[in-house]
Amino acid sequence: MPADFAAGWLASGNGAGAAARPRGPKRYLQRTGVTAALTVALTRIMRELWADGWRLGRNSAVQITSIDLDAPDSSLQSILDEGDRRVGGLVATRVTRLEQALLAAVAGGLTAGQLTGVLDGLLGNEPAALVVTQTEVTWSMSLAALAYYQQARIAAVGWATAGDATVCAVCDGNEAAGLIPVGDEFPSGDDQPPAHPNCRCSLYPGDTGQSMMPADVI
Numbered sequence: 001m002p003a004d005f006a007a008g009w010l011a012s013g014n015g016a017g018a019a020a021r022p023r024g025p026k027r028y029l030q031r032t033g034v035t036a037a038l039t040v041a042l043t044r045i046m047r048e049l050w051a052d053g054w055r056l057g058r059n060s061a062v063q064i065t066s067i068d069l070d071a072p073d074s075s076l077q078s079i080l081d082e083g084d085r086r087v088g089g090l091v092a093t094r095v096t097r098l099e100q101a102l103l104a105a106v107a108g109g110l111t112a113g114q115l116t117g118v119l120d121g122l123l124g125n126e127p128a129a130l131v132v133t134q135t136e137v138t139w140s141m142s143l144a145a146l147a148y149y150q151q152a153r154i155a156a157v158g159w160a161t162a163g164d165a166t167v168c169a170v171c172d173g174n175e176a177a178g179l180i181p182v183g184d185e186f187p188s189g190d191d192q193p194p195a196h197p198n199c200r201c202s203l204y205p206g207d208t209g210q211s212m213m214p215a216d217v218i
């Protein structure tokens, strides 16, 4: 984050009244181009991640079904198209955190240097980045697998959890539901993983009865 960004905010007159005007920090982030820059940066990173996830999901589907379709596959493009819409949610989460930090800096009387440190810490937050990575790879892998199963005329899919102690009750419930028609919803209301942020689940095709664990392909 540029050093003058924090100084500009603290000097912009958003100080005393900002907490009462919640759109203040949102406007500042837009006016300084931070929101647009975040969108561009996240779109670039996510598109690479989704393409990687798509390849992993498709390759796994080829292996697990033992069906190697020669047909062209448009599902990568649909992943990228739908993915661009997902970026909006990712940007919104980060913008909200930045807005809160800007308001807190005013309330707490932070210096520009201190605020810059807080903002850099927020944008470089590793655990949060890992949650996004896991969730988005799970999403693109599952979407690619589902598309491939449909192309291969596989009628039913099952939900496979990672099978360890940290699997949540929601995903356990989806796995327990067994095979369901392709495109139908599992008990969580999702037709494919992820069911929640950090979900590590995958889909397996009904015809083979094998599960496709993320650990097998990463």
Ligand SMILES: [Zn+2]
Pocket: 161, 171, 193, 194, 195, 196, 199, 200, 201
């Ligand atoms: Zn899960």
